[in-house]
Amino acid sequence: MEAVLKHIRSPETREIFWQLVRFGFFGGLSTLIYAAVYWPIATYGQKEWPLANSATWPVAANLLGYVAAVLSGYVMHSRWSFRGHGTRGNLARTGGRFFATSLVSLGMNTFFVWLLTGPMHGPTWWPLVPAVFFTPLITFVINRLWVFA
Template sequence: MSTQLGRYAIAGAVAAALYSLIYLIFADKLLPQGEAEFAVVPAFLASLLLSFQLHSRWSFAGHGSRNEKVRLPLRFLVVQAAGLVTNVALTYLVTKVLMEPNWVALPPTLILTPLLTFAAQRIWVFR
């Protein structure tokens, strides 16, 4: 499991870099000031597409069955939808309620959500 967690962390770091780049472009440049939670959606969707490929082909390669051609992607999407909701909520809390700069929302979303989704993916998606 430690090798798997290491691969998950590397793949996650790549997806997190993409998420951060897209989030900051939208939050700081493309959206009106104070609307950073809306930047989560395009950032999350882009990193979702990348992370599914990385995790299914590398992080969780050889773990569990790949015979579920429909159920596996659906379960992955359910877990990621929960991650999206978590990131929107954290971003809203940090940028609207606490009134912190947009970048301050990145650390909690890049630490908490991956830990939660790793557990859910290992137990429920790639079992």
């Protein structure tokens, strides 16, 4: 038990904990930006442009939300979430890896949008549930171990 308590109190464990807290906060802001772009376009876009295929609006809105979230997310995570972790000398390396990680995120969220609004015929807000609770956990691990290592 003492070994477990010593590990919990270690500086490395504290560092990971505070990175996760910052990642959650700034990832939450990035997710809010995604949702603020995605939901209105997915919900009201087809009403404004009725000639477009209504099934494509949620997917197009997802892509636009993704772009907004990636741009804001890179700045927030590189400057604050993972500050003091790893090296930042090569913007092309970290930026490229962050973009690759965001493609994983995009793929997961696009799958959720397609599945939940397509075959399951759910409302446009359904994909926000896994996008908010599942995708961020996966991207934290990738960002910590690969992007900002």
